[in-house]
Amino acid sequence: MRIALLILIAAQAHAAGTFSTTVPNLKLLRPKTEIPEIQGKEVQVPEDLRKAKDTWGTQAQSALLDKLQPTPKTSFRFAVIGDVEPGRFPWQRVFAPKGAFKKQIDAIHAASPDFIVQLGDFVSKGIVKNYRAYVQFLADNVSLPMFHVIGNHDRSKPNGKADKNLYHAVFGPGDFYRDYNGWRIVSLDSSNYAVSDEQLSWLDEVLDTELKTIVATHIVPSYLKKKLHSIDVGEGFTAQGLIPKAYFETGATRFGSILAARGVERVYMGHIHAFGVANVNGVKYVLTAGGGSPLYPLPGSYPKRKKAHYLLVEATSAGLTETVYELDGTTYPITW
Numbered sequence: 266m267r268i269a270l271l272i273l274i275a276a277q278a279h280a281a282g283t284f285s286t287t288v289p290n291l292k293l294l295r296p297k298t299e300i301p302e303i304q305g306k307e308v309q310v311p312e313d314l315r316k317a318k319d320t321w322g323t324q325a326q327s328a329l330l331d332k333l334q335p336t337p338k339t340s341f342r343f344a345v346i347g348d349v350e351p352g353r354f355p356w357q358r359v360f361a362p363k364g365a366f367k368k369q370i371d372a373i374h375a376a377s378p379d380f381i382v383q384l385g386d387f388v389s390k391g392i393v394k395n396y397r398a399y400v401q402f403l404a405d406n407v408s409l410p411m412f413h414v415i416g417n418h419d420r421s422k423p424n425g426k427a428d429k430n431l432y433h434a435v436f437g438p439g440d441f442y443r444d445y446n447g448w449r450i451v452s453l454d455s456s457n458y459a460v461s462d463e464q465l466s467w468l469d470e471v472l473d474t475e476l477k478t479i480v481a482t483h484i485v486p487s488y489l490k491k492k493l494h495s496i497d498v499g500e501g502f503t504a505q506g507l508i509p510k511a512y513f514e515t516g517a518t519r520f521g522s523i524l525a526a527r528g529v530e531r532v533y534m535g536h537i538h539a540f541g542v543a544n545v546n547g548v549k550y551v552l553t554a555g556g557g558s559p560l561y562p563l564p565g566s567y568p569k570r571k572k573a574h575y576l577l578v579e580a581t582s583a584g585l586t587e588t589v590y591e592l593d594g595t596t597y598p599i600t601w
């Protein structure tokens with residue numbers, strides 16, 4: 266099965282904008298057009314963070330996954346953890362559940378999934394000090410393969426024009442996919458509150474596969490306004506939501522069309538610090554942004570389930586089943 270998979274991927278090796286790596290089932294889109302206009306000074310990357318890529322970069326973590334899981338299997342489990350940045354300012358940190366990220370990372374390791382997907386916003390601002398602290402956290406606490414989607418906070422400025430030098434230096438391109446036992450997991454960089462036409466063409470191409478597909482991206486597309494709701498655990502449907510910068514608009518319509526046309530099995534998103542689900546045009550979306558970031562008061566129109574949590578996902582040939590694990594011990598399955 267693995268050989269067939271590799272042949273399939275080789276046959277689909279595409280195009281300008283991608284390059285092969287030493288890991289055959291990992292592809293990354295070059296970040297050539299990802300970098301938005303930079304306001305002010307670019308962040309300079311120190312040598313220690315460049316070297317961190319050898320351990321924590323997407324390619325290195327993909328190789329680690331191959332090393333730890335060399336045998337093909339028909340089902341597997343992985344974890345998804347959303348926003349973990351602790352808040353840039355003291356008033357924000359008041360809303361952060363204490364020690365939640367470490368507790369949840371420890372719980373995930375105890376459950377032994379094959380790998381972890383982090384949905385972005387792992388630092389409060391993309392500066393050297395914060396990346397150093399985060400890399401140290403990984404070194405101290407993470408032994409499972411872990412893939413990082415880029416969030417807006419992981420750039421040099423959380424909002425507005427910013428560079429992504431540190432993310433690219435430590436993790437690599439923000440657009441990549443990893444194939445694993447019949448599934449293709451795609452990371453799409455929406456950290457500029459936009460996805461470009463070039464990115465969407467790449468997305469459409471990589472979703473054109475016999476494999477079952479999952480898309481992970483940080484920011485929620487604008488067509489999910491009024492659509493995300495908590496599932497039936499005592500929380501009701503939610504309606505309108507209008508926090509500035511909660512969604513991305515540019516590229517959203519085409520993004521949604523591609524996901525529906527390609528029959529994507531699941532979309533995981535972060536950014537809005539809550540939990541919610543939506544089923545739109547046959548595509549199932551999960552907002553899971555409770556990795557440890559502040560759980561701010563949100564207007565009543567936003568998803569009401571705001572607790573620190575992560576997901577454990579089981580993937581089989583029949584599809585995905587997810588269980589939500591909240592920090593206080595509450596667990597429940599996602600039902601559709």
Ligand SMILES: [Fe+2]
Pocket residue numbers: 386416417418483535536537
């Ligand atoms: Fe964010």
